[in-house]
Amino acid sequence: MxxxxxxxxxxxxxxxxxxxxxxxxxxxxxxxxxxxxxxxxxxxxxxxxxxxxxxxxxxxxxxxxxxxxxxxxxxxxxxxxxxxxxxxxxxxxxxxxxxxxxxLHAPDLPDGAQSKDVFLDAQRAKTALEYFDRHHYGSRDHALIALLWRTGMRRSAAQSIDVDDLEPDDHAVRVEHRPETGTTLKNGDDGNRWVYLGPKWFAVLTAYRDNPDRPRVTDDHGRQPLFTTQQGTRPTGDTIYKWVVRALHPCTYGECPHDETPRSCDARGSDGHPAQCPSARSPHAIRRGAITHHLNQETTPEIVSERMDVSLEVLYEHYDARTEREKMEVRRENLP
Structure with missing residues (x-):
């Protein structure tokens, strides 16, 4: 010293x-x-x-x-x-x-951890959502994973949604920047938008809204958040991260691919660290997977850009995880 x-x-x-x-x-x-x-x-x-x-x-x-x-x-x-x-x-x-x-040295990251390779695969999303659809319909995890996968929105956007933001006539949800009452969007007022869910996915959110196990919360600003905690609050971004990571553990909806048991797994249990699961997927990984899936389903990049609140430049650089062959297949379907 x-x-x-x-x-x-x-x-x-x-x-x-x-x-x-x-x-x-x-x-x-x-x-x-x-x-x-x-x-x-x-x-x-x-x-x-x-x-x-x-x-x-x-x-x-x-x-x-x-x-x-x-x-x-x-x-x-x-x-x-x-x-x-x-x-x-x-x-x-x-x-x-x-x-x-x-x-202050950070440990080396696993291969691909900083790249577009870390995303929620469409088949894995389908498997998880089918499990929740059969066994935990309208639960918090079902609604949260369904919303993030269907819309690709950031966790800050999901956190900001109120009960009154659901639009039943349009099967849509309003996303708004409201810093004066405690919630913000990454791109401020430019991130304000209506996001179409469709009847199937909208029904999941309304089932969660009406679920008797969901705590009814009115915050200090008189708002009623859609997603709520057992402590009677709007969840923080870290809370949503933990919910998502645990809900998407493969052993939540199937067999563990890493030959672990709940007793031996460092990611499960009351003292576990969910992010330590090798198959852990964050809200950002869902967003990246949802954007990639939309593109593979031939949604134009311009529409994805508006829907997911991301510029085209950032979309191509950080979110488009399609293989070169997948990109060719989309182009082929749109050729005369």
């Missing part, structure tokens, strides 16, 4: 960084950074770290080991990037040693 460092507690360091960071980023990016650094503060509290000056490579390696037990590798990469950014800024204000940020 350098003698030139000025003492700074983790809490004050995070507050200072967030104040510096706030004017230069979008609301969503700021909230993500705030959440990721709250996890870092939790670790500092557990380790009794009261001064950022003491951070070194070995302690940062311990932080990585501590966090990797709870999240998927791609999520860990993103969380560490925010901490690394804060470490560089703390070095500039003489709170940590210069270069300590470069000692």
């Amino acid at each position: 350098s003698d030139d460092l000025q003492p700074l507690s983790p809490e004050e360091g995070v507050d200072r960084f967030l104040r510096h960071h706030r004017p230069s980023v979008r609301d969503t990016s700021f909230r993500n950074a705030k959440h990721r650094l709250s996890v870092f503060l939790e670790w500092c509290d557990e380790r009794d770290i009261e001064n950022l000056n003491t951070l070194d490579g070995r302690e940062l390696a311990d932080f990585v080991d501590w966090r990797r037990a709870d999240v998927a590798p791609i999520t860990l990469q993103k969380q560490l990037s925010s901490v690394r950014q804060a470490l560089r800024w703390w070095a500039d204000i003489e709170a940590v040693d210069e270069g300590v940020a470069e000692k």
